[in-house]
Amino acid sequence: MPAPAHPRPTACLVLADGSIFYGTGFGATGETVAELCFNTAMTGYQEIMTDPSYAGQIVTFTFPHIGNVGTNPEDDETGDPVAAGMVVKWMPTDPSSWRNVQPLSNWLAARGRIAIGGIDTRRLTRAIRQQGAPHAALAHDPEGNFDVEALVARARGFAGLEGMDLAKDVTCAQSYRWNEMRWAWPKGHAEQTQAKHKVVAVDYGAKRNILRCLASAGCEVTVLPATATYEDIMAHQPDGVFLSNGPGDPAATGAYAVPMIRDVLDKTDLPVFGICLGHQMLALALGAQTTKMSHGHHGANHPVKDRDTGKVEITSMNHGFAVDAQTLPEGVIETHVSLFDGSNCGIRVDGRPVWSVQHHPEASPGPQDSYYLFERFAEAMAARVPA
């Protein structure tokens, strides 16, 4: 018998405005509801799906070939996928890579994550741009039975990421030491084989490659849970404090993180370095404000200008909130700016080794232009003369 012209869809993505996208399900079956974003990176789908900062979000991949190289245990940025679901244009083909251990679909299924393929991701991306990170419900049923009205209601009922503290869901339960280095330190950067600086990294949903970069820059890294207090941090007698990336609203997580950061700033002269959520919460601690962006920045080709040097870095990005540069207090300098939309991408405190960036210098996936920031952090710790 010839195949039917329109095989019954086995997955469906419904936006809060009522638009429906039918496709073919893969990964886990069931339903999920989240904010919908798009990521323009051409590589690194496994790293993206396991980036804890994607908690509460379904990721649409604008690059059409996703899944070709399968999955492997090394490329996870954390133990399990954290993104709520996955939307792709073409169904993944059989994996073709010597590194493959498990096809993407099985990997997702084993981790309870739903994916949909066969979607017009250009149309969907335009909808996301126009609507500004819509709330969406994603369902996968091999029988193809969908209660679309109920899915629309679920999407509409999603509270949204504003006001959500998701760091508490993805942070580590207990402190631990991190020793693993980067597999390859990029050209022009010298890997430090000896840990010279004691760094406490506060884990709001830290990507593993950030911890590897810190280790490769010469840091002895102790990771503490998101709720770590000033006293918890100082008990480790650190030479520097690192504030990690993470999901959700910086103002919500800031309710407990900002008082700790303020204590570190007020009571010590330690170098402080923050990435993404860590950047946003450092800005909040310094008295600035953060805002929810329309559809955020998610990709691996975002140009960022270093205002000190005039150099442009091509960066990896994943954020839906941003620091409002207009609200930076005196003495806090905007160091980096997005060349896509002029939004803030970095700050530093005048005269102190305290700074942070919105983009992801650890890449994974993405270009390696911004690695110097890890080295700068190590240099600041080396230069510090403890009081």
Ligand SMILES: NC(=O)CC[C@H](N)C(=O)O
């Ligand atoms: N990658 C991150 O740390 C993201 C920070 C924050 N959750 C945002 O979406 O802006």
